[in-house]
Amino acid sequence: MIMAGSREDAPWLDGDAGQLVRPYTVTNGRTKPSKPLDLVSLVRATGLAPHRRLDPEHALALELCRTPTSVAEIAAHLRQPVMVTKVVLSDLIEWNAVTTRAPGATADSTDRQRLEALLHGLRERL
Template identity: 45%
Template sequence: MGDSTAGPLVRPYTMTKGRTRPGTDGGRLDLITLVVTVADREDRAREPEHEAILRLCRKPVSVAEVSARLDVPLTVVRVLLSDLLVEGDLRTRAAAPVTKLPEKKVLQAVLDGIRRL
């Protein structure tokens, strides 16, 4: 289907072959999960969307960033990433843990110091 002003349109469900949920490995794909292409992956024909993801993920990239950079809805990206995980083309890495927040009394002391300025 085409649109003279927008160009050719590809519906998201076309990219995922009608699937709306990721496979079994897709359940661990939250917004900050890092995905990275496996260096020794097989050279075989893949869908263009999968190839675009593999090129983008040569260095670790978050799931949210994949969605943003490819301008593809997050739900679709999760399905496509799940496909690549099952095929062994991608690996996931947990995002860096959130550091422990300072205690309230430390934050209060900083705020009091700023107010004195």
């Protein structure tokens, strides 16, 4: 690990990973999201700007939500655990910057044909 710049308060950097920020710091110590979200919830920006300065994770998440994007995909882009991503997205929801919806919320999640299509799609990717 190397220190970026010559100042003592400069961020720690790792040659491969980039800036290292602990999840605890990203969520301000919170461990649970304030809004219910699951991995396949779709998140989309509302176009309303939050009335506060955004942390880098919040800004990137908001940028990713210009089009409907799943919580799992946002977590992958943020390179953060899903729970951290859910806390970040909960903040954006509370600030009215994004909205969420579960895809196929009206569909029956136990529909055999739908489950078989999902299984077939997963097998195709492997």
